Amino acid sequence: MLNKFLAAGIAVATLASVATAAYAGKELDAIKARGQLICGVNTGVAGFAAADSQGKWTGLDVDVCRAVAAAIFGDAEKVKYVPLTAQQRFTALQSGEVDLLVRTTTYTLTRDTALGFDFTGVNYYDGQGFMVNKKLGVKSAKELNGATVCVQPGTTTELNLADYFRANKMTFKPVVIEKVEEVRAAFFAGRCDVFTTDASGLYATRAANSPKPEDYIILPEIISKEPLGPVVRHGDNQFADIVRWAFYAMLEAEEYGITSKNVDEMMKSDNPTIKRILGVTPGMGKALGVDEKWVYNIIKQVGNYGESFDRNVGAGSPLKITRGQNELWTKGGLQYAPPIR
Amino acid sequence: MAVAALGSAPRVKVAPWNDPVIRGWVFQIVVVGLVAALAWYLVSNTIDNLNRQKIASGFDYLGREAGFEIGDTMIDYSPASTYARAIWVGILNTLRVAVLGIILSTILGTLLGVGRLSPNWLLNKICAWYVEAFRNVPLLLWLFLFYKLISEAFPGPRQAISALWSSVFLSNRGLYFPVPMADPIHKWMGVALLVGIAGAVVLHRWAKKRQEATGQPFPSISSGFGVAIGLPLLVWLAAGAPSAMSWPELKGFNFEGGTVIQPEFTALLVGLVLYTSAFIAEIVRSGILALHKGQSEAAAALGLSRGQSMRLVLLPQALRVIVPPMTSQYLNITKNSSLAIAIGYPDLVASINVTINQTGQAIENILLIMAAYLSVSLSISAFMNWYNKRIALTER
Numbered sequence: 001m002l003n004k005f006l007a008a009g010i011a012v013a014t015l016a017s018v019a020t021a022a023y024a025g026k027e028l029d030a031i032k033a034r035g036q037l038i039c040g041v042n043t044g045v046a047g048f049a050a051a052d053s054q055g056k057w058t059g060l061d062v063d064v065c066r067a068v069a070a071a072i073f074g075d076a077e078k079v080k081y082v083p084l085t086a087q088q089r090f091t092a093l094q095s096g097e098v099d100l101l102v103r104t105t106t107y108t109l110t111r112d113t114a115l116g117f118d119f120t121g122v123n124y125y126d127g128q129g130f131m132v133n134k135k136l137g138v139k140s141a142k143e144l145n146g147a148t149v150c151v152q153p154g155t156t157t158e159l160n161l162a163d164y165f166r167a168n169k170m171t172f173k174p175v176v177i178e179k180v181e182e183v184r185a186a187f188f189a190g191r192c193d194v195f196t197t198d199a200s201g202l203y204a205t206r207a208a209n210s211p212k213p214e215d216y217i218i219l220p221e222i223i224s225k226e227p228l229g230p231v232v233r234h235g236d237n238q239f240a241d242i243v244r245w246a247f248y249a250m251l252e253a254e255e256y257g258i259t260s261k262n263v264d265e266m267m268k269s270d271n272p273t274i275k276r277i278l279g280v281t282p283g284m285g286k287a288l289g290v291d292e293k294w295v296y297n298i299i300k301q302v303g304n305y306g307e308s309f310d311r312n313v314g315a316g317s318p319l320k321i322t323r324g325q326n327e328l329w330t331k332g333g334l335q336y337a338p339p340i341r
Numbered sequence: 342m343a344v345a346a347l348g349s350a351p352r353v354k355v356a357p358w359n360d361p362v363i364r365g366w367v368f369q370i371v372v373v374g375l376v377a378a379l380a381w382y383l384v385s386n387t388i389d390n391l392n393r394q395k396i397a398s399g400f401d402y403l404g405r406e407a408g409f410e411i412g413d414t415m416i417d418y419s420p421a422s423t424y425a426r427a428i429w430v431g432i433l434n435t436l437r438v439a440v441l442g443i444i445l446s447t448i449l450g451t452l453l454g455v456g457r458l459s460p461n462w463l464l465n466k467i468c469a470w471y472v473e474a475f476r477n478v479p480l481l482l483w484l485f486l487f488y489k490l491i492s493e494a495f496p497g498p499r500q501a502i503s504a505l506w507s508s509v510f511l512s513n514r515g516l517y518f519p520v521p522m523a524d525p526i527h528k529w530m531g532v533a534l535l536v537g538i539a540g541a542v543v544l545h546r547w548a549k550k551r552q553e554a555t556g557q558p559f560p561s562i563s564s565g566f567g568v569a570i571g572l573p574l575l576v577w578l579a580a581g582a583p584s585a586m587s588w589p590e591l592k593g594f595n596f597e598g599g600t601v602i603q604p605e606f607t608a609l610l611v612g613l614v615l616y617t618s619a620f621i622a623e624i625v626r627s628g629i630l631a632l633h634k635g636q637s638e639a640a641a642a643l644g645l646s647r648g649q650s651m652r653l654v655l656l657p658q659a660l661r662v663i664v665p666p667m668t669s670q671y672l673n674i675t676k677n678s679s680l681a682i683a684i685g686y687p688d689l690v691a692s693i694n695v696t697i698n699q700t701g702q703a704i705e706n707i708l709l710i711m712a713a714y715l716s717v718s719l720s721i722s723a724f725m726n727w728y729n730k731r732i733a734l735t736e737r
């Protein structure tokens with residue numbers, strides 16, 4: 001659409017106009033002066049980022065935005081959410097339209113380098129899968145030769161799909177539609193045999209958007225690694241550090257059993273690690289350039305990673321995704337935070 | 342111009358800062374200087390910012406492997422092709438809907454415009470309603486509607502509606518039909534077709550001259566068609582009439598073989614044509630209404646039928662009023678075709694968008710897309726201006 005180009009054009013114009021010298025803390029100062037964090041999120045993927053009828057955003061990605069706001073402002077509500085399609089997200093971040101992008105975005109080399117970004121971690125370990133209608137009788141992705149596949153443009157999904165079919169000497173016809181609602185509608189109407197995206201997105205789509213969830217199966221093959229994480233643009237290492245550690249704090253809290261329910265109790269703990277994490281023993285906040293109670297604020301207002309996972313995508317949500325790779329390393333998963341010390 | 346005109350006036354001795362010629366020059370130099378400075382400021386800032394954020398720049402990416410598949414291509418393309426080729430596929434797809442859209446909406450629009458002037462009450466009202474319906478609803482909504490209609494209303498490929506002894510299949514995957522198997526002779530038939538068309542044009546000119554000179558009519562239209570179609574046919578016969586066909590067949594998920602008109606393309610083309618023809622109808626109608634009433638009365642007095650008077654007397658004169666606004670409609674079709682992305686037709690915008698996203702190089706890609714649309718639009722304008730001059734009133 002041309003008006004999208006207008007948006008890109010404006011983004012380019014912004015790139016052309018900001019001419020102040022870079023210094024550590026530049027973005028952070030701007031965010032503080034504004035009194036609000038601007039966070040780029042999905043346009044609506046249940047469990048990750050979706051707005052309810054009152055316009056209140058919830059989700060696993062949204063919780064990262066909230067945690068960062070809690071660290072900077074002591075208030076998780078000080079976030080403005082900007083819904084972005086896969087296509088729009090990178091130009092929006094490059095040009096400064098958003099401070100931070102937490103939008104089921106896969107950490108890749110190109111994005112980390114040529115696009116001018118830094119990934120600060122992985123808030124969900126994912127992989128790409130395929131969903132088909134049961135009545136096709138397909139049991140494996142290897143049987144998909146000749147299929148028509150619905151996919152969103154500007155994603156790693158689109159590239160992995162082509163790679164996978166090439167590697168397996170199969171062909172496919174893509175139907176590429178930008179808006180997630182439209183691509184889902186095309187799939188459910190039967191325009192495509194297959195819908196492909198990150199497995200989490202498939203679960204979310206099946207649970208929240210399909211006319212009859214029991215008619216669809218997700219094939220067993222996971223064809224890629226999709227470490228999804230928060231992204232900032234190059235230029236302000238201090239802000240990047242805050243984003244990085246705000247998320248790690250949620251993991252550390254889970255590991256040490258600190259939850260939104262017991263955090264006040266925990267403030268009285270004798271455990272030196274917990275005292276350091278919660279800022280009872282000061283120093284961590286100062287090093288990061290935020291209030292010493294930063295972790296307390298995050299956990300009190302947002303919760304630890306496990307709570308956020310459960311509430312948004314896990315057992316306490318309609319998606320019912322198991323922790324799997326997103327379990328803490330102490331429980332056999334991949335989620336591992338460097339120590340807060 | 343004013344400057345030049347003043348300059349040629351008889352000169353009185355004045356101080357240089359009061360000399361209108363010098364002043365004119367100074368102002369122009371200042372303006373050009375300011376524009377150049379602004380441009381330099383923007384460009385250098387952009388480069389600075391790109392460097393600081395360490396965003397890649399330059400056009401090298403065009404030669405790299407694109408890695409994504411495109412669903413509807415007029416030339417060979419695979420994920421192993423380059424970004425440049427992916428963008429070229431997009432340009433061709435844009436041209437395809439734009440050209441077909443222009444031709445079809447001109448035909449439909451003219452019929453509707455003439456229909457609105459018909460004394461037949463029913464025809465008149467149908468055309469009027471059509472025009473009001475289509476031009477008062479945003480095109481994007483029409484596109485969504487047509488796309489939904491095709492993908493929801495037609496059955497899946499396994500239940501496809503088949504026709505003509507199971508050689509044509511209609512489903513939500515599109516319309517599949519048989520085509521002749523690719524053969525080297527097709528290229529030469531194409532050449533023969535071009536030669537035939539050129540021949541037909543020459544024939545038509547000759548026939549017109551002869552009729553003007555001697556009054557003898559010559560069936561130049563039908564014989565022109567004969568030449569244009571006959572020549573490729575002869576080439577085909579000379580090559581031994583290769584007639585192997587590729588038939589569409591249900592294999593696994595989809596049809597294979599034959600060729601297909603895909604739903605995304607159909608929805609976009611139908612949407613563009615129905616929408617734009619409503620505007621063209623109004624242009625045609627106003628062009629005809631602009632003519633003096635005496636024209637149709639004179640035509641009637643000569644004994645011409647309504648159809649003849651429309652074709653031979655009214656429309657040719659109305660063209661002079663019609664052509665200039667028509668140019669804007671043609672440009673609109675071209676630009677509106679970029680709505681394709683909403684319903685998944687892989688046009689230029691789609692290719693460029695994906696490229697921006699995978700390479701992060703927004704600026705380079707936006708320059709490319711602007712250059713592409715600008716060249717297409719300027720070509721359309723140039724052609725229409727040429728045509729407009731040709732049909733302009735020549736005073737004898």
Ligand SMILES: N[C@@H](CCC(=O)N[C@@H](CS)C(=O)NCC(=O)O)C(=O)O
Pocket residue numbers: 041042043044045084085086103104105106152154155156157178179180197198201202205226228
């Ligand atoms: N992880 C992939 C794909 C991300 C993606 O676009 N996922 C879909 C999953 S359904 C999505 O979030 N769509 C929502 C939207 O377009 O707002 C990437 O980073 O390229």
